[in-house]
Amino acid sequence: xxxxxxxxxxxxxxxxxxxxxxxxxxxxxxxxxxxVIHGRAIEAIHLGLDIHHEGYNLFxxxxxxxxxxxxxxxxxxxxxxGGEAPADWCxxxxxxxxxxxxLLRLPCGRGARLQGDMQHFVEELIPAISAVFQSDExxxxxxxxxxxxKQREEAELQALGRESGALGVALMRTPHGFxxxxxxxxxxxxxxxxxxxxxxxxxxxxxxHIKALRERLHKVMNDFPRWRRELQSRIKExxxxxxxxxxxxxxxxxxxxxxDLPDICAHLDAVQQDIIESGESLxxxxxxEDDTETTTYSGMISVQRYLVNLLVENPSGGARPVVHEDxxxxxxxxxxxxxxxxMGTLTxxxxxxxxxxxxxxxxxxxxxxxxxxxxxPYAWEGLKRCLTSGTVPIESLxxxxxxxxxxxxxPEPMPLALKVVLIGERLVxxxxxxxxxxxxxxxxxxxxxxxxxxxxxxxxxxxxxxxxTLARQDxxxxxxxxxWRASSNTPHAWPTMPSA
Numbered sequence: 163x164x165x166x167x168x169x170x171x172x173x174x175x176x177x178x179x180x181x182x183x184x185x186x187x188x189x190x191x192x193x194x195x196x197x198v199i200h201g202r203a204i205e206a207i208h209l210g211l212d213i214h215h216e217g218y219n220l221f222x223x224x225x226x227x228x229x230x231x232x233x234x235x236x237x238x239x240x241x242x243x244g245g246e247a248p249a250d251w252c253x254x255x256x257x258x259x260x261x262x263x264x265l266l267r268l269p270c271g272r273g274a275r276l277q278g279d280m281q282h283f284v285e286e287l288i289p290a291i292s293a294v295f296q297s298d299e300x301x302x303x304x305x306x307x308x309x310x311x312k313q314r315e316e317a318e319l320q321a322l323g324r325e326s327g328a329l330g331v332a333l334m335r336t337p338h339g340f341x342x343x344x345x346x347x348x349x350x351x352x353x354x355x356x357x358x359x360x361x362x363x364x365x366x367x368x369x370x371h372i373k374a375l376r377e378r379l380h381k382v383m384n385d386f387p388r389w390r391r392e393l394q395s396r397i398k399e400x401x402x403x404x405x406x407x408x409x410x411x412x413x414x415x416x417x418x419x420x421x422d423l424p425d426i427c428a429h430l431d432a433v434q435q436d437i438i439e440s441g442e443s444l445x446x447x448x449x450x451e452d453d454t455e456t457t458t459y460s461g462m463i464s465v466q467r468y469l470v471n472l473l474v475e476n477p478s479g480g481a482r483p484v485v486h487e488d489x490x491x492x493x494x495x496x497x498x499x500x501x502x503x504x505m506g507t508l509t510x511x512x513x514x515x516x517x518x519x520x521x522x523x524x525x526x527x528x529x530x531x532x533x534x535x536x537x538x539p540y541a542w543e544g545l546k547r548c549l550t551s552g553t554v555p556i557e558s559l560x561x562x563x564x565x566x567x568x569x570x571x572x573p574e575p576m577p578l579a580l581k582v583v584l585i586g587e588r589l590v591x592x593x594x595x596x597x598x599x600x601x602x603x604x605x606x607x608x609x610x611x612x613x614x615x616x617x618x619x620x621x622x623x624x625x626x627x628x629x630x631t632l633a634r635q636d637x638x639x640x641x642x643x644x645x646w647r648a649s650s651n652t653p654h655a656w657p658t659m660p661s662a
Contacts, residue, residue, distance in 0.1 A: 224611030248525030271478025532586030
């Protein structure tokens with residue numbers, strides 16, 4: 163058999179002709195527009211971004227090194243200033259159910275102000291509460307109510323003593339309580355021997371009187387706890403009345419800034435009502451301003467529950483967020499609830515809720531690597547649940563796998579409105595389309611990046627612009643089109659355009 167004919171070197175590559183490149187240096191070339199090379203993919207991306215409807219999320223197909231991330235980043239940056247401005251989101255204490263923190267929505271840029279205003283409100287409230295309960299007027303009123311209760315109990319006992327004395331029985335106060343003892347004619351008490359010398363009829367009569375008086379005393383003693391509870395209620399009401407003027411003044415100072423936001427005004431009403439109703443309980447929590455534990459545990463009555471947890475903050479200019487989540491675990495996507503140890507128990511409250519990528523990207527765009535999402539436990543299923551329901555419930559991985567044993571908060575889910583852009587290779591896209599029935603309904607737009615382009619003068623010029631763009635991005639020296647052959651006498655020279 164004849165041996166194959168070797169191919170000449172010129173058949174293995176096609177060099178660029180420098181005369182066909184109309185520039186002296188790549189510095190003179192403008193940046194490359196991705197639409198020149200990936201025209202169909204760019205059109206598909208614009209289509210997906212322009213359709214504001216459920217399920218029109220994007221899957222960007224392309225090989226590694228095709229510039230997928232750079233292209234989508236540039237296109238999304240161009241889209242940020244268009245569309246509806248994103249909102250700021252805050253979690254606040256739920257005065258109806260402490261385990262279900264309430265979510266508040268504010269126009270972009272105003273969440274930080276609410277957070278700062280409520281922080282300042284709490285700082286003013288602490289000394290204000292102390293001043294109210296330490297005032298002479300409040301102390302005098304409290305002492306008067308306590309003295310009135312003491313006299314009421316004493317008067318009831320004295321009345322019982324007079325009644326028993328009329329029956330020949332003395333009411334005696336002993337270290338162990340009260341006792342009834344028969345009396346002599348001179349109002350002195352009888353000894354057991356003297357009582358035994360009385361006629362049997364008189365003994366039975368006195369025993370009957372003592373029995374009836376004991377029942378009456380028992381009824382009186384049962385009334386005392388009820389009266390004291392009534393006293394505590396009156397004290398609480400007095401504390402609430404004393405706080406009403408102060409807290410109303412503090413809350414009214416906040417209202418004008420949020421008059422256009424009904425939900426915020428309703429929350430301020432709830433804060434005011436809770437402070438007035440809490441009264442004495444709040445006094446206990448403000449005795450030590452340095453007691454940081456009261457800021458942590460939801461079971462305690464504390465002024466710290468009037469704070470605001472600013473979950474998502476957006477710039478006041480209205481630019482929509484573009485979030486690139488490089489580590490898309492379930493918690494990084496849907497958020498998490500942190501815990502602290504208190505007396506051997508894990509506890510939490512609304513101030514320990516942390517945002518995930520879906521929260522931060524809400525109202526804008528979230529860019530994810532498809533393979534990274536699929537390889538994280540429960541992340542893909544969590545992402546699909548959020549896109550399907552249109553909300554972001556904060557889920558704990560330990561709860562999903564059945565390892566959670568603590569009482570979990572159930573924050574109000576955030577309404578979700580964003581575009582998710584998945585970036586992956588074609589194999590990943592076609593496998594999901596084939597084996598995940600939910601995938602086609604959630605990612606209805608696919609943009610397929612070109613892997614190969616035809617070699618012609620127009621595309622060669624476009625390639626030169628790509629080289630110029632990359633050189634500028636990485637701050638490299640520019641390229642010149644002319645071919646240069648190195649020699650030992652010229653150690654430094656400009657690089658040439660690639661030949662293939």
